[in-house]
Amino acid sequence: MTAQDTKEKVMAAAIKVFGQKGFHGATTREIAREAGVAEGTIFRHFKSKKDLLVSLATPMVVDSLIGLIDEVSNRSDEEIIKAVINNRIKIIREHMGIVKLLIYESVFHPEVQEILYSNIISKAKGVLEKFISQRIQQGRFKDVDPSHAARCLAGMVFMMILWENVGLDESKGLTKDEKITQLVDIFLHGMTKS
Amino acid sequence: MTAQDTKEKVMAAAIKVFGQKGFHGATTREIAREAGVAEGTIFRHFKSKKDLLVSLATPMVVDSLIGLIDEVSNRSDEEIIKAVINNRIKIIREHMGIVKLLIYESVFHPEVQEILYSNIISKAKGVLEKFISQRIQQGRFKDVDPSHAARCLAGMVFMMILWENVGLDESKGLTKDEKITQLVDIFLHGMTKS
Amino acid sequence: MTAQDTKEKVMAAAIKVFGQKGFHGATTREIAREAGVAEGTIFRHFKSKKDLLVSLATPMVVDSLIGLIDEVSNRSDEEIIKAVINNRIKIIREHMGIVKLLIYESVFHPEVQEILYSNIISKAKGVLEKFISQRIQQGRFKDVDPSHAARCLAGMVFMMILWENVGLDESKGLTKDEKITQLVDIFLHGMTKS
Amino acid sequence: MTAQDTKEKVMAAAIKVFGQKGFHGATTREIAREAGVAEGTIFRHFKSKKDLLVSLATPMVVDSLIGLIDEVSNRSDEEIIKAVINNRIKIIREHMGIVKLLIYESVFHPEVQEILYSNIISKAKGVLEKFISQRIQQGRFKDVDPSHAARCLAGMVFMMILWENVGLDESKGLTKDEKITQLVDIFLHGMTKS
DNA sequence: GATGAATGAGACTTCATTCAT
């Protein structure tokens, strides 16, 4: 077992326990137990509990977010946006624990917010923004603020996931796919009947 | 100074301190100091720190949410939705401390989530849903799931506010009003140029 | 409602609550509630919680303990001792709450011990001692230390009651009367078969 | 210094401080100071203050109580009973602090009562009961309830110790040995002169 | 005299962090 292995075991355990209990709710004891190491070992690899939290925001989710648009750029708007959304949803679902955690803690820990924003959100938003800007320049989208529009779309998606995750989602009729289809349709063509 | 006054002072202080530090980050000592009472006094009025948190979710925001739709029902869709959104934003901005608090704490405290949902969200969503359902029946909106559509709109608004509040909002050009206008336009007519 | 009434209500409540929870386990709040008065009222009548405890040891049980021997002095030893025991048991049962309380608190509160001893026990023991001394002088009892003998008898009775009260008394066969009969028989004639 | 050593130091300190002040009267701070450890250390070894109390009832007194009768079984009744009593007295005197404590707390903590009864009292009483039963079967003791008789003897002894311990024992004349002799004599042959 | 809200010292307990092994 190398030192790096130990470090990764601790980080994996931290994601799990932080994700379930939040930063303050989690104890180093529980993280250590989950990782199968002694409590002291954590502090060999991370200066403090907070340092451990911050370290989680850096490399993890980021890498799978990029290099998506190009592969699909010759399809229809609807297909592209759906692909982006599906990719995002997949990532968020896979990493729900840490995503919830980072969002939550970012409110109270500015450094987490900073990392969250610059590493994850700005990149994700950039992908959408670039796409929207293109379409506006091509005259195919209305002349709205691309950043604002990207956030509108992100907001719809995010709330959809939030709602599912809350366990209070009573919209019985729609499958996940139908929800995404309707959502994209609203974004592209609005609610008003032509 | 009546007992009720004291209780309210404590609640006001709790909103402030919880809002700044989060539930775990806040200490009863600081809340007491902020309220100008002894620490023990808090526990005359609230069984525990958590009870204090939960009590904040109950009466506060809820009451100003209702009785809005009827007054404006003979205006255009755009005006109605804008009115709803503006009303909601005003309320959220006024109570930003507690709203942030409740949303964030609801992630780790199921009872807060429950209260938040049943007291605040479900009512707010109901207003929108009813309106959307009407329009669908009148054949003026597409036949989407009203609950889902309402959540899409709410998501856009919510993320807009979130973004403003995070202090990372770099969208230079748009005033708040313009943002709402664009947002409602996207919701009603979509991104695609006719 | 006179001041004296209030004081007595508080004392009665204190006997009950102290008896159930012990001195430290009882709270003035609960005593006040049990007495149907405000918490502050207790301190109008008693300097402190401990003062309330001590006040309970003084007048209550004492008075019914005396004036017994003379009335029965021309009966048999067995009858006399049984009469004394039954009288004592009756009193203890009637006042079980406070008796338990005083005995137990006397372990950690010397002043309660002092009061318990001088007001209650010494008088009760005196009755037995005087009787035993008489019998020794008459040559009908062995020449043992009367005080010691009295304590032996008291110990037997006391443990019998204690045992009953603990709820772990598994001696199925014997009625209370038979137990007393056997006990007195042991005291008077011993275990050894003639 | 092993973990076990620390645990034992804490238990020893707890016996001392609980014994002096009672469960509620003792503070974990004082126990820690007495044990020479930090307050937090107590809670590494015991879940709570009450857990510490309960742990004291388990192993301590019990082990020295057994294996006594057999060694002396070919002596006279008087010698046997005296041996039992002396053994018991020795143990109780050695552990007076904890014995007082457990008796006291057992009144208010049912789990302590349970432990006290099943671990200590039932075993001690069993020794006596078995002996008395034997004698009854052999026709050497009267046909009384052995359990009841054992409690009578125990009551005499217990009150004798209690009295000594109270510091109010004014029986000047008798040595401890004489007291035991008289006590056993009363139990075996009663008060009545043959 | 009675009330009960307020007090604040101090109780028990948790937990991130250190350090000798």
Add this chain to the structure above:
DNA sequence: CATGAATGAAGTCTCATTCAT
């Protein structure tokens, strides 16, 4: 490097007692 016992500051909460009404 890893361990885990020990630490002690800091947290929540209790409760006897006071005092303005």
